[in-house]
Amino acid sequence: MMSGDAATVTQHSLYISSRMAKFVRSQRAGKLNRPGIILACTGLMGFSLWTQLRVGPQAAEPTVRFVRLEGEDTQHTENDLNLATTPKPAITTHQQLPASTPQASHSSSYEESDVKKELPVTSVLHPITPEQPPLNPNVAFRTKSAEDVSFTEYEEEFPQHGKSEPGRRYRIENRNLIIQPDNREKDSVLIMCVFNNEDSWGDNRSVVDFFKLVGAFDYPASKISISLLTSSPLEFDRAKVLFKTYIQHYPQLSTWHQHVVWVDADVSVIPPHLLPKMARSGLDILMPICYSMFRGKWINYDQNAWVGQRIVRPASHADEHFMPGPLRVKLLDQVDDKSKPFTPLDSVGGTMLYVRADVHRHGVMFPMHYVIGSEWGREGYDGIETEGLCYTAHFLGFKCWGMFNESIQHTDEF
Template sequence: MIPRIVHQTWRDRDIPAAMREFVASWPRLHPGWEIRLWTDDDLAALVRQEYPHLAELYFGYPRPIQRADLGRYLVLRSHGGVYADLDAEALRSFEEILDRDRPLFAEEPVSHLAEKLVVVRGLQRIVSNAVMASPAGHPFWDDVIELAVRCRHALDPLDATGPFLLTGAVDAADAGIRPDIIPGSMFSPRDKYGRPCPDLDAAVPPLAQHHWHGTWIPGEKGPPAAVRIKTAFRKARLRWRERRLEDPALREQAVNRAVLASEAPADGTVLIAIPVRNAARTLDALFARIDALDFPAEKLSIALLVGNSSDDSLERVQAFLESRKDRFRRSALIRQEFAVREQGPRWEIAFQRDRRGRIAKVRNLLLREGLADEDWVLWIDADIIDFPPDILARMLAERARVVHPDSVRQIGGKSFDQNAWIATAEPKDHEWIKHVRDGLYQPHAHHLRLYLQDLRYLPRVRLDSVGGTMLLVDANLHRAGINFPDRPYHRLIETEAFAALARRCGVEIIGLPQVQTLHVED
């Protein structure tokens, strides 16, 4: 049973003038109901008194909207009732929905699914958190809270606490506690643009209208004239500098489409490919996890390339292969030294073209010397020290030709491998040109990009780029010539360029935000 309470939240008790008419609609249409406005101080007190274990999460949010989102979920868990944003207007009494034994939500208007930030996340619907109803103490809210903890590193409030997170919680909920979802027109008969929703039913009038004053759908604004002039100059200079670079079309034309058309079987053989350099401190842990893989020995091969190591990496690799002859159907050890220039910190932007170009050459050599008849290649960095025993089976079960789990340095922490990303928008000229350094597009973190840490409410996402910490690849992609460019390709290099080339050849890349590998702390 949903209690007769309407909850609303605002920073204080001074309701904005633009919202007062909407706020007044609730007591007018719900006589005898309790109407409660929760201020920021009220929500803070609720967290301290009833949810002290969430205090660090709640007070650590960088944006007020995140606290408002989590606060409304906690209010409904503790008290039940109807929650309504200040810009939500009651159109009819909610008495008819009170006999429910589980939360009630509405989808956002279907027109919102066409927005770029929805499309890139692959969402098939959006569950709105602008108007919600729930019995008190319903266990679904525990799932929401747990998911909010898991998604605490997401940068966008939509992913951390907002309707995207709520959508993920609803979709993942067990049938016994899954909320009821009604058509979006019941709580919002008009979309963000004021257009009527196509699912409007004249026989069932809507209960409320969300007016989208605080909409999450952004507007667009062009750059000022001075920026446009500077951008034009930068583009002209860049064209001059790139005049002798290989035409990307040549690399795409070189891909063998006949070989590419043949897809590896999901139950096929797998080659584990590991480049190794000065990895003695992590190899034992990595080898232990490989030993623990829940995968048939007769289907598993391994190839390691060791080079430029000043520690005992080579001896450790040799000892491992010698002692595990029965663990693999085939093993290979490649030794190769590469010319290395003395450099500073490896993550410095100035060193990326040389450093990652060299890594690409290592990967390509490992493929040439190590890949035989295997159906799949499982790339693993030598710095990976833990992963689930069933990770390979889970990746193969995706039935995708390229699969990338998340890589973290603490379980549940931020994504370590930020070469795995989704582009949230096509950058405008003035947005990308300033981030080109040494022929590579190297924007700062989160610039028009989502990482797997941002999407942990989703089990599976489509990626635009990959890293190499752990990467499963259909070996026919490599045989067809989709390898790791060691020179700029569309201003990308190595694994990012591999992903760009694969996508231009029609290959879908899948990321697994809820599957994590552990990278050693630097």
């Protein structure tokens, strides 16, 4: 389901088939890698929680994507930042990232050394990655289900590559809501979140806050599905309990969703009106600006959202370490015309990312390898995960957009 250069260690899949399917997204440093989840988003069911642990230095975190959360005892509401009434209340537009703030960078496909010229060249066809260990033959595939008047539960265990413990999947369906055609055929939304463990939610926050955030959206709960992907068995069990609580309000995830929204686990504030505004926009791929507090100032947190040009790898550096970076790039808070509701982007981030479901169904996904500069005999050097999404989408006739006048808030990590 998720592939990459790091070996898959654990895959616990909690599938709660309530129509709020939360598909958890990958977090960068040492957390989950998100490629491939998108293909599953069109066919998963209900409140679903998957857990998958990756190891290795290349286990990357996607910057994507989710709903508005409220703190445990701290109430982060749209009123706190006036998000519902002003574009960026309490966030001044001139307070941008310090010039010294580094752009997100990507690690080289192979480490630089005195003998790097002698190393084999990695490529799309033959990447330098370890082979997946075989599936554990001692773990059997098991399923069980239970039904009552309104709900159906499914539990599965399955073997994993190179792991002694089984992967787990849990799904719960609200049949009373699923059978209502209007809930399936018009403006159904899948909210997806990928996270590592309990620390992914931010200080003094938990998966409970995520459900509170989703519940505060100005959107019919009967049209929302949630899917979660986590590396933590403990968080899997916690979410499973919550799914049984919230299933009364949500139906199931299936192929009839029209909208997909990726949300980072540590996004703490999303205005309730933002989800319906995204769904009604008619655009293919769309994201708001994301702010975070840094040394007492609001900064543009998601620097993967930009328009312009990045540095191209010279032919003379084809066999050497090359670090990509901006050339003539404007971030989302640096766009020229701030009067328009939407501005075109060449790259998006993942703090909160709207994707029209048919865009994913056409094969647009988060690349698991560098797509820029990629050749049959050589790996690329830029455009991975969210930064490669628009590159793929543009070839299929889809466009990426940013919302400068709509802001969300990331937890303070500095």
